[in-house]
Amino acid sequence: MGAFITTPRHGIQLALFVLGSVLAFALAMAAMHALPTRYRRWITVLFTFVAGLFYLAEFVIPAGVGVPAGSSRATDNFLSKYLDPVGNASAIIFAVAVGMGILNLARVNGAPLLRGRPGWQNSLAFFAGLIAMTVVGLTRWHAMLGATTPAARRAVEAALVGRLYHLLFDGFYSNLGGTVFALLAFYIVSASYRAFRLRSREATLMMVTAFIVMLGNVPVGPTYLTGWIPEGHWFSFAKVEHVSDWIMSVPNMAAQRALIFGIMMGVIAMSLRVWLSLERGHFFGQED
Amino acid sequence: MSDVWTTITVLAGAVSTLAIFSLLYRENPVYRFFEYLFIGLAAGYGLVLTWSDVLYTMWYIPVFQQGAWWWMLAFAAGLLYYTIYIRKLAWMSRLLIGTMMGLSAGAAFQQVATQYAPQIAASFRPLLPPTWLGVAVRGDSPNLTWQQLVNNWVVLAILVSVMAYFFFSFEHRSAVMRKTANLGRWMLMISFGAIFGQTVMARMALAVSRLWFLLVDQRGLAGPGG
Amino acid sequence: MLQDRTRHVLYLLLAAAIALPFFTGTVIPPTVGPEAKALYKAVEAVPNNKIVILSLEYEAGTLGENLPQTRALMNHLMKSGKRFAIMGFEPIGPVYGQIEADELAAKWHRPYGKYWVNWGYRTAYVQTLKAMAKDVAAAIRTDHRGVPLSKLPVMRGIHSPKDVGLVIDITPSTYYEAWMAFFTGPAKVKMAVAPTAVMVSDIFPYLDSGQMVGMLKGLAGAAQYEALVFGRTSRERGITWMTSVSMTHILIIALIILGNATEIITRRRKAVGGTA
Numbered sequence: 201m202g203a204f205i206t207t208p209r210h211g212i213q214l215a216l217f218v219l220g221s222v223l224a225f226a227l228a229m230a231a232m233h234a235l236p237t238r239y240r241r242w243i244t245v246l247f248t249f250v251a252g253l254f255y256l257a258e259f260v261i262p263a264g265v266g267v268p269a270g271s272s273r274a275t276d277n278f279l280s281k282y283l284d285p286v287g288n289a290s291a292i293i294f295a296v297a298v299g300m301g302i303l304n305l306a307r308v309n310g311a312p313l314l315r316g317r318p319g320w321q322n323s324l325a326f327f328a329g330l331i332a333m334t335v336v337g338l339t340r341w342h343a344m345l346g347a348t349t350p351a352a353r354r355a356v357e358a359a360l361v362g363r364l365y366h367l368l369f370d371g372f373y374s375n376l377g378g379t380v381f382a383l384l385a386f387y388i389v390s391a392s393y394r395a396f397r398l399r400s401r402e403a404t405l406m407m408v409t410a411f412i413v414m415l416g417n418v419p420v421g422p423t424y425l426t427g428w429i430p431e432g433h434w435f436s437f438a439k440v441e442h443v444s445d446w447i448m449s450v451p452n453m454a455a456q457r458a459l460i461f462g463i464m465m466g467v468i469a470m471s472l473r474v475w476l477s478l479e480r481g482h483f484f485g486q487e488d
Numbered sequence: 489m490s491d492v493w494t495t496i497t498v499l500a501g502a503v504s505t506l507a508i509f510s511l512l513y514r515e516n517p518v519y520r521f522f523e524y525l526f527i528g529l530a531a532g533y534g535l536v537l538t539w540s541d542v543l544y545t546m547w548y549i550p551v552f553q554q555g556a557w558w559w560m561l562a563f564a565a566g567l568l569y570y571t572i573y574i575r576k577l578a579w580m581s582r583l584l585i586g587t588m589m590g591l592s593a594g595a596a597f598q599q600v601a602t603q604y605a606p607q608i609a610a611s612f613r614p615l616l617p618p619t620w621l622g623v624a625v626r627g628d629s630p631n632l633t634w635q636q637l638v639n640n641w642v643v644l645a646i647l648v649s650v651m652a653y654f655f656f657s658f659e660h661r662s663a664v665m666r667k668t669a670n671l672g673r674w675m676l677m678i679s680f681g682a683i684f685g686q687t688v689m690a691r692m693a694l695a696v697s698r699l700w701f702l703l704v705d706q707r708g709l710a711g712p713g714g
Numbered sequence: 715m716l717q718d719r720t721r722h723v724l725y726l727l728l729a730a731a732i733a734l735p736f737f738t739g740t741v742i743p744p745t746v747g748p749e750a751k752a753l754y755k756a757v758e759a760v761p762n763n764k765i766v767i768l769s770l771e772y773e774a775g776t777l778g779e780n781l782p783q784t785r786a787l788m789n790h791l792m793k794s795g796k797r798f799a800i801m802g803f804e805p806i807g808p809v810y811g812q813i814e815a816d817e818l819a820a821k822w823h824r825p826y827g828k829y830w831v832n833w834g835y836r837t838a839y840v841q842t843l844k845a846m847a848k849d850v851a852a853a854i855r856t857d858h859r860g861v862p863l864s865k866l867p868v869m870r871g872i873h874s875p876k877d878v879g880l881v882i883d884i885t886p887s888t889y890y891e892a893w894m895a896f897f898t899g900p901a902k903v904k905m906a907v908a909p910t911a912v913m914v915s916d917i918f919p920y921l922d923s924g925q926m927v928g929m930l931k932g933l934a935g936a937a938q939y940e941a942l943v944f945g946r947t948s949r950e951r952g953i954t955w956m957t958s959v960s961m962t963h964i965l966i967i968a969l970i971i972l973g974n975a976t977e978i979i980t981r982r983r984k985a986v987g988g989t990a
Contacts, residue, residue: 296566329528377774
């Protein structure tokens with residue numbers, strides 16, 4: 201039976217097995233759907249629990265349990281061999297979900313475009329970018345599939361589809377993405393003069409620390425500010441890069457570690473609540 | 489011909505950059521247009537890469553070229569996400585999301601053990617010198633310098649005080665607790681100042697790369713870092 | 715109106731501060747910090763029979779920092795002939811990594827498939843890392859073009875995590891936590907990170923505990939690494955750009971001091987005017 205299921209198929213057999221598996225999956229979901237509504241939450245709770253239990257059990261069960269003696273996979277237990285298929289299945293499932301993001305964006309931008317609302321030109325820009333990049337990207341990818349040598353790949357890049365791809369990716373996408381985040385630098389400069397006010401001793405401490413770290417990070421601090429102090433001299437601890445390094449690796453490190461402990465508590469609490477389906481909220485509490 | 493395309497691509501980059509920078513002058517339709525264009529391009533590119541790097545290599549080739557038909561079940565399971573759009577079937581999307589979240593929750597316990605637990609171990613640092621007035625005090629850490637000793641005490645003080653600051657489950661009644669939490673607040677200011685100092689450098693680096701492209705080197709068509 | 719004018723003047727000042735070193739050609743050599751030095755030593759110490767994994771999780775918005783870091787590391791890896799694989803849990807990182815590696819491979823004569831490989835973009839990072847922690851080759855299976863890893867000479871002898879000499883995560887986000895939790899921690903593989911500068915503060919506890927062996931602190935880290943690979947006086951991108959970043963830092967410090975001084979003077983004038 202195991203061999204029947206895990207033997208690769210080809211030709212008509214493959215088509216039958218593929219259709220059959222989809223049909224079987226659909227039937228299983230239909231059977232679950234046919235159950236009374238009150239069971240649906242428990243099915244979800246069960247699946248969530250078993251999924252979490254798999255990874256937890258695989259981690260805590262000692263190495264060698266359920267594995268033949270003398271096996272080459274000394275760190276494994278009887279659950280470890282399922283990590284790879286679960287990982288692959290999860291990757292495929294998450295990849296299929298990407299379409300949802302596209303659908304939502306299309307829905308949000310489709311309404312202004314179809315109804316001629318103000319800003320429809322922006323929605324048109326969205327769809328133009330989406331369709332152009334998808335079509336050109338997939339066409340180029342398909343052409344590259346058949347290009348197995350560097351010369352063939354260069355030929356694809358020199359063709360129209362390659363040129364268009366570089367126009368969209370290198371010309372538009374990369375520059376637009378980089379510049380959106382670069383705007384923040386200008387806002388910081390504006391805020392530095394207009395908003396950063398040292399109205400308390402804590403704020404002053406924060407700003408002095410920031411000044412030291414900023415000057416220690418960039419070459420101008422160590423070179424021109426404290427470059428006159430020779431390395432190895434008893435006073436070299438006062439070199440701005442050493443002070444900055446000390447601030448980062450001692451007080452900052454200790455404070456961040458304390459934050460990590462708090463995060464750790466939160467991760468444990470939240471993971472337990474999700475795993476045991478104790479979480480409440482719009483998503484978790486919905487009933488059909 | 490390639491020079492023409494290169495010129496067009498560089499011009500497109502320059503126009504895109506200036507269009508986004510136009511927001512610095514004031515809000516305008518050109519900026520909005522290019523912002524939406526960017527979102528569309530990003531969405532399209534994500535779609536292309538999801539197919540080419542993930543679905544094609546991990547699903548299409550195994551199923552349709554190697555005959556591993558069972559991966560079709562994973563694809564079918566992924567389609568359950570889309571039942572969220574059909575009210576009657578929406579519970580199936582929660583089934584799938586719950587399963588994925590269960591996997592992540594189960595994995596999180598490993599995260600606590602392998603990522604966070606070593607932090608607890610690393611917090612226990614030697615607080616006494618190896619020798620005191622010629623008498624051996626501790627056998628381990630024989631090379632502990634006085635600077636490291638001072639740093640260890642500073643780390644301990646800051647760690648305890650910052651943790652005390654974040655104890656919100658009970659009121660800080662005693663003066664010791666209040667003063668310790670207050671010290672924690674001051675130490676957090678040092679950490680925030682360090683974060684601010686680093687953040688400034690991060691943002692400036694991005695602006696530098698953009699102006700480099702505009703003013704100096706447009707040849708770097710590998711991306712805006714060029 | 716006045717506020718707008720002030721804002722525009724400030725923006726122009728920033729642009730001038732950035733652009734001035736471009737045209738004067740001034741480059742201030744960086745001072746190499748302990749974290750970059752430690753990462754350099756860790757890369758040098760990777761044996762030739764092991765592979766280095768470069769996990770590239772950046773996007774277009776952080777290329778200004780992450781790309782120079784990638785370039786500096788790839789230059790070092792290719793110069794010293796170390797095998798490496800690029801991959802990413804975000805779509806764009808491996809694409810840019812491929813572009814940079816293609817360019818540097820021509821410079822250092824390190825052909826694809828023999829010295830380096832692109833495993834491409836992967837989703838489900840927790841599950842993928844857990845699978846990799848048992849068998850790297852079986853979890854990845856193909857490169858980004860669908861070529862089986864077994865057909866690539868660079869992957870010869872690379873199976874378990876023991877065959878990975880170092881993982882370097884170049885990222886603007888927290889994927890390094892997943893790497894530590896599910897791969898480098900359980901499999902006891904060395905790990906380093908090249909984050910954007912925003913996240914540098916968060917990494918120090920892991921450096922202190924030994925969970926990370928080194929770090930490149932944003933663009934400054936990239937410049938320091940370039941100084942180690944090419945020398946302090948080289949004109950690599952990170953070193954060149956850091957001079958402009960220096961000017962911007964001086965500008966910001968000056969503006970903060972000026973802004974606060976202006977407010978203090980204004981407040982005092984009001985107080986004097988009030989009591990007069």
